[in-house]
Amino acid sequence: MNEDLTDCIICPKACHANRISGSLGYCASGAGTSIAAIVAHHGEEPVISGKHGICNVFFTGCNLRCLFCQNQQISRGDGRSVSAGGLLPATANISSIEEAVSMIEKYLAQGVQTVGFVSPSHVIPQVRSIIQAMQERGLKPVTVYNTNAYEKTETIRQLEGLIDVYLPDFKYISPELAGRYSGAPDYPEFAGKAIMEMYRQKGSYLFLNEEGLAERGLIIRHLVLPGHTDESIALLRYIAEEISTNIHISLMSQYYPAGNINGYKNLQRTLQIEEYDRVQDEMSRLGFRKGFIQEMDSQGHYRPDFTREHPFEKY
Numbered sequence: 001m002n003e004d005l006t007d008c009i010i011c012p013k014a015c016h017a018n019r020i021s022g023s024l025g026y027c028a029s030g031a032g033t034s035i036a037a038i039v040a041h042h043g044e045e046p047v048i049s050g051k052h053g054i055c056n057v058f059f060t061g062c063n064l065r066c067l068f069c070q071n072q073q074i075s076r077g078d079g080r081s082v083s084a085g086g087l088l089p090a091t092a093n094i095s096s097i098e099e100a101v102s103m104i105e106k107y108l109a110q111g112v113q114t115v116g117f118v119s120p121s122h123v124i125p126q127v128r129s130i131i132q133a134m135q136e137r138g139l140k141p142v143t144v145y146n147t148n149a150y151e152k153t154e155t156i157r158q159l160e161g162l163i164d165v166y167l168p169d170f171k172y173i174s175p176e177l178a179g180r181y182s183g184a185p186d187y188p189e190f191a192g193k194a195i196m197e198m199y200r201q202k203g204s205y206l207f208l209n210e211e212g213l214a215e216r217g218l219i220i221r222h223l224v225l226p227g228h229t230d231e232s233i234a235l236l237r238y239i240a241e242e243i244s245t246n247i248h249i250s251l252m253s254q255y256y257p258a259g260n261i262n263g264y265k266n267l268q269r270t271l272q273i274e275e276y277d278r279v280q281d282e283m284s285r286l287g288f289r290k291g292f293i294q295e296m297d298s299q300g301h302y303r304p305d306f307t308r309e310h311p312f313e314k315y
Contacts, residue, residue: 004124004125005018005019005031006018006020008025010124011026011027011063011121011122011151011152012063012150012151012184012186013025013026013027013184027061027062027063027121027122028061028076029059029061029122029123032095033094033095033097033099033100034059034060034061034122034123034126035057035060035094036059036060036073036074036306037056037057037074037306037311038104039055039056039311040052040053040055040110040112041053041054041055041056044056045167046212047206047208047212047214047219048114048116048165048167048213048214048219050113051211052111052112054115054116055107055108055114055115055116056115056117056118056146057104057115057116057117057130058074058118058119058306059117059123060074061074061122062076062119062121062148063122063148064150064182064183065182065183065184066181066182066259067260067261068181068258068259068267070258070259070304071304072258073304073305073306073307097133100133101130101133101134101139104130104134104139104141105134105137108141112141113141113142113213114141114142114143114144114213114214115134115143115144116143116144116145116146116167117130117143117144117145119146119147119148120146120147121148121150121151124155124158128159131143131162142164142165142213142215142216143163143164143165144163144164144165144166144167144214145163145165145166145167146167146168147166147167147168147169148168148169148191149169149170149171149187149194149195150184150187150194151190151191151194152190152194153190153194155194156194156198156201164214165202165215165216165217165218165219166195166201166219167218167219168191168194168195168198168218168221169191169221169223170195170220170221170222170239171187171223172187172188172191172231172235173188173192173234173235173238174188174234175188175189177231181225181264181267192238195218195220195243196242196243199218199243199244202216202217203217203218204218204246205217206218206219206248206290217248218247219250219291220247220248221249221250221252222249222250222251223254224251224252224253224271224275224276225255225266226255226266226267226269226270226271226272226275227265227266227267227275228266229275229278229279232279233279233282236249236286236288237282237286240287240288245287245288245289246290247288247290247291248291248292249288249291249292250292251276251279251283251291251294252298253271253276253296253298254294255270255271257269257270271296276296280293
């Protein structure tokens with residue numbers, strides 16, 4: 001792990017930070033565990049969450065700068081800036097890989113069958129260490145790689161055999177929009193190639209166990225942004241032409257105004273049902289028949305607070 005972090009080129013930013021020596025990369029992360037929370041989460045697609053939920057490992061930092069990020073409490077640094085008091089409650093006791101695996105093991109003992117790695121693009125060495133440590137303890141959960149897809153193809157290739165289910169976002173197909181909203185005009189190029197590698201590894205078939213939980217495969221997520229249905233339609237056409245219409249698409253309507261969106265009128269409102277319906281209609285016209293859609297009230301359901309011990313629980 002040390003070699004990868006002394007001159008960091010893990011993600012497309014390739015910022016060459018020496019994270020071992022204490023320098024923070026573009027992702028604002030060092031060489032530690034970078035874990036914000038390990039929780040059982042029930043908000044994922046039904047084939048991912050299942051009856052008992054998925055044990056999600058949420059990492060701090062990110063290699064994108066999405067203006068509307070719904071997880072800005074943890075995506076802008078190592079977790080210490082989320083509140084004036086310092087560390088997040090959930091990170092206080094996760095200072096090593098061994099402690100992380102111990103927490104994961106407790107959820108697995110409660111019937112959870114799946115472990116997800118959320119926003120892992122900049123912490124691949126840590127992800128691999130967690131998986132190796134689980135294997136050494138005889139733990140064999142289904143592993144889910146929940147990524148923004150701003151990845152190097154060779155990095156995804158190195159995960160073959162370690163990841164069971166890929167769950168990438170595909171945010172944009174337009175370099176202009178990717179640059180404006182996420183600070184990465186090269187996002188469409190890298191995301192397209194990374195998802196093609198995931199498809200090479202998994203194909204279009206989603207393997208489910210007897211309980212209906214995904215054990216192997218690929219699901220592409222896309223969040224429809226208000227005022228940008230043309231972008232969503234163009235992206236779906238790209239997937240249909242360059243990858244496959246047999247792939248599972250998770251079309252998300254859960255956008256809500258969050259983050260630093262001053263000056264961006266479209267982002268200051270939620271998605272309208274007419275916009276979501278238009279994208280759904282195009283998805284059907286293109287021949288996509290597998291996947292998931294969201295209810296319009298999902299905009300109020302996915303608002304975590306990482307200052308809580310259980311970020312997704314409502315009081």
